[in-house]
Amino acid sequence: MPVIEMKNLGIEYVGAFTRTPAVRNLSLTIHTGEVYGLVGESGCGKTTAAMACVRYLPKGTLLTGEVIFLGKSILGLSDSELRHLRGNRVAMVYQDPLAALNPSLNIESQMAEILTTHEHISARAAHELCREMLERVRIGDAERVMRSYPHQLSGGMQQRVLIAMALLLKPALLIMDEPTTGLDVTIEAAVLDLVDDLRREFNTAILFISHNLGVIARLCQRVGVMYAGEMVEEASVEQLFKSPRHPYTLALLRCIPSLGTDKRTHSLWSIPGRVPPLSSLPPGCVFAPRCPLAQPQCTEHTPELQDIGQGRRTRCMFYDQVDPVAFDAYLGERMATQRQAETEHERLLTVRDLKVYFQPASGLFSIGKRPMIKAVDGISFDIARSGTLGIAGESGCGKSTTARTVAGLNPITSGTITFAGHDLNQPVQKRPRSILSQLQMVFQNPDSTLNPQKTVEQELLRPLRLLGVVKREQESEAISQLLKAVNLDDTYRQRYPAQLSGGEKQRVAIARAFAGRPKLVLCDEPISSLDVSVQSTILNLLLRLQQDYDVAMMFISHDLGVVRYLSDNVAIMYLGTICELGRADQVFTxxxxxxxxxxxxxxxxxxxxxxxxxxxxxxxxxxxxxxxxxxxxxxxxxxxxxxxxxxxxxxxxxxxxxxxxxxxxxxxxxxxxxxxx
Ligand code: SF4
Ligand code: SF4
Structure with a gap:
């Protein structure tokens, strides 16, 4: 039975002098007990389309077409009918659970409020229902969790609480917008299992938005792929992954490093270019400027979303030429980025029995000395010249502390770090300038490392001057070369961080790291906050720079596919220690x-x-x-x-x-x- 039906849905943002078509001609249906996945890069209209299900859109938004919920059009609902729909029949779970929970109320108050507002039941009955629902989302100690405040719960636990809250009123439709992005892989797996079980148990229809195709493959029955405000392909999950019929879908699939691939045998595909701004879409097929199969007709005619049998639809005029095997051959030709140089087995970095303990920050009421946090507790490893060590493990395993300690940002408790024959046991302030330039770091969030008051040129000039890399008269040329190396041009020189996308900021941060001509670059989750297609661009960029500049890398990630792809050697860390270490092929077999x-x-x-x-x-x-x-x-x-x-x-x-x-x-x-x- 259809729960939600969108028919030729159009969503336009209307300004004083502009009209921006955010979603065009979108049609999809989700049935009871079905998980429908919506995928695509940022800015493709996934979230906007989902918000249209409950008309959660900014004032001045123009909706056309139809949105039918359980047989009734929602476009004509009054405000009070809409409020009832949002509270009772449709629930939402967002990416950031902490932002969705009220920090000043305990979990029980927040859950009970939903019940008492919508169901008018007693506090005692609400307490019982809340406890029961928390147990159903597999929270073992429900009474304790109900008494807790959001900040006292882990990210995975907060997300379970949100799911329990969403299910309290047994909604017919559950909208989940990137609900596992940002969670550790083990917690993500548990949340996905939970969603799948709950779908079966409650027969809820679920609209699941994600940029992670692995998550979509695991959970969804049908998938819609969106690009620049349009649906470009729709199919069952099996059909879509086995034989995609739109070049964009295939390109998205080729952006993901998987466990069977590594950098020696496969290059990661980066979709060239960017999603066009919705205010100035290209003529003809909107994907044409980035499409490897584009032909002259593609810019002259606008492709319709056509039915191609077996319940599949695609918006490509040449869908029968979308052949994964031919596409891979094409990629092989175009992407000759395989590293040529043999990894030298000379050691560049040697870490022996490294321990990094911290005194926890004392709380207002803490008495006496508290036990030390053993963030890193006796680890040893090497990194070869030009080689890459990948470090993986859950949050809190000590991988970032390891990188920061090698970079001199944390004091060493005991053990030794030797870099190119130099003892690195001093903090960064005491290290000689030659060492500083040879050892650079790229962080997860470029926002926190780029100065918002400085232009790109000023950001790059600083390390060039500080580390004395080039003469003054060569600085401008050096900046141009650095920008070129990270695929940016000179027009970016005068831009401030706020004028850059997430991927562009990370490119600038990488250019800055390479400005000092380093021998070792420490990368701490450099892609985890970026879109999947931008992720592959940055990974390929790092690989190319590593090859061109002949540097070694320590690459930290919670994504084992990425670690496998990039690394010569891999260390798996757990609770401050290394539990497995070896060549990448050894660790993954x-x-x-x-x-x-x-x-x-x-x-x-x-x-x-x-x-x-x-x-x-x-x-x-x-x-x-x-x-x-x-x-x-x-x-x-x-x-x-x-x-x-x-x-x-x-x-x-x-x-x-x-x-x-x-x-x-x-x-x-x-x-x-x-x-x-
Ligand atoms: S219609 Fe042309 S440009 Fe558009 S996806 Fe198909 S081949 Fe590519
Ligand atoms: S020693 Fe091996 S088997 Fe025993 S707990 Fe540790 S990992 Fe498990």
Whole structure:
């Protein structure tokens, strides 16, 4: 039964002198118990279209066409009817749960308010219903969570609370807008399982917006791909991933690094150009300026969304030429970015038994000395000249602390860091200038590192001067070259950060890192806040710069697909320690450390035909102030072998440089994981 039907929906923002068509001619239907995925880059109109389901749009927005909810048009509803619809029949879950929760009310008050406002039931009955719903979203300690305030809960727990709140009134339609973006991969997997279970249990129709195709493949039955305000393809999830019929869909699929690929065998595709501004769309097919299959007719005629059988629709005139095999061959020709230089096996960075402990900030009422936070607790690794070490693990595992300590931003508690033969045990202020220029860092959020008051030129000039890289008369040319290296032109010189997109800011941050001619660049989650197509651009850019400038990289990411793609060697960290270390091909082939195994099983694979044997880790990461005895992973390990795991630190088992810290013998681990796979 259709729950929501959009028919030729048009959404236009009308200004005093302008009209901006945000969504054009959108038609889609979502049935009970169906998860419908809406994908596309930022600015494609996904969220705007979803908001039209409940007419949550800014004043002055013009809606045309039809939106029918359970057989009734919502475009003609009065304000009070709309309020009733939003509160009772349609619920929404957004990306940032903390922003959606009221920080000054505890969870019970926020949940109960929904019930007492819409259902007029007693406080006692509301309490019971809230507890029951929290238990249904698998919150074990519901009473405690109800008494908690939002900031006292983890991100995953906050998102579960929001889902429970959304389901309290048993809505017919649930709109989820990037609900797992920003969550760790294991928490994301748990939230997706939960959404799937709840869909079955409540038979709710779900509109699921995501830029992550792996998530879409895991959860959705049908998928609509949006580009520049239009739907360009619609199909069942299996059809879409197996044989996309629009070049944009195929290009999106080729932007994702997956576990089977690495930089030696596959180049990541970056869709050239950007989504056009909605106020000045190109003539003909709006995707033509970026389309690898574009032909002269594409700019002369506007393609319609046509039915191509088997319930599929596409907006491409040449859809029968969209062939993944031919496309891959084309990519192979165009993207000869494979690295030529052999990795030199000379060590550039050597870290031995590094410990970084912090004194926790004392609270207003804390008495006496509090236990130290053991953020990094005895790790050792090397990075070869021109090589890449990828470090992966959940939030709080110590990977960022490791990078910041190597960069000199955290003091070392004990252990040694040696860089190109120099002792790096001093903080950044005491390091010689030659070392500063050779060791640079790229952070996750360029906003926090670019000075909003400085132009791009000033940002790049600073390291050039400070580190004495070139003579004064060569500075301007050096800036041009840096901009060119990150695919920006001289028109960007006078722009301020506020005038740049997220991807452009990160390019400037990367150019700044490379300005000092570094030997090692430490990249701390440099792509996680960017769109998927921008992510691949930045990854390819980093790879090219690494090759051109011959630098080594430490690349930190919670995305194992990205780590696999980029890295020569990989370290998996858990609670301040390394639990597995080796060449990338070794770490991604059994035997795995049980923690690596769980992380690998939690990665969404962008192929709906692949059913993963998922390992759900119980509980959360223990506190680094009081880490578990023996093996740190024993409180959550699905393969725990007994008391030895709790009492004795696991030994390092090593084969050809591949190290796993575990009490389970190597061959036993390998045989269990190979059979299971
Ligand atoms: S119509 Fe032409 S430009 Fe548009 S997607 Fe198809 S081939 Fe590309
Ligand atoms: S040592 Fe024990 S608890 Fe730790 S990973 Fe191995 S089996 Fe699991």
């Amino acid at each position: 059994p035997p795995h450390h049980p923690y690596s195994e769980a992380l690998l099983s939690a990665i969404p694979i962008p192929d709906p035909t692949v059913r993963q044997a998922r390992i759900r880790l119980q509980g959360s990461v223990p506190s680094p102030t009081n880490p578990p005895s023996g093996c740190r992973f024993h409180t959550r390990c699905p393969r725990k072998v007994g008391a030895i795991c709790e009492q004795t630190p696991p030994p390092a088992q090593e084969r050809e440089g591949h190290i796993i810290y575990c009490h389970i013998p190597w061959e036993e681990l390998k045989s269990a994981q190979t059979t299971q796979a």
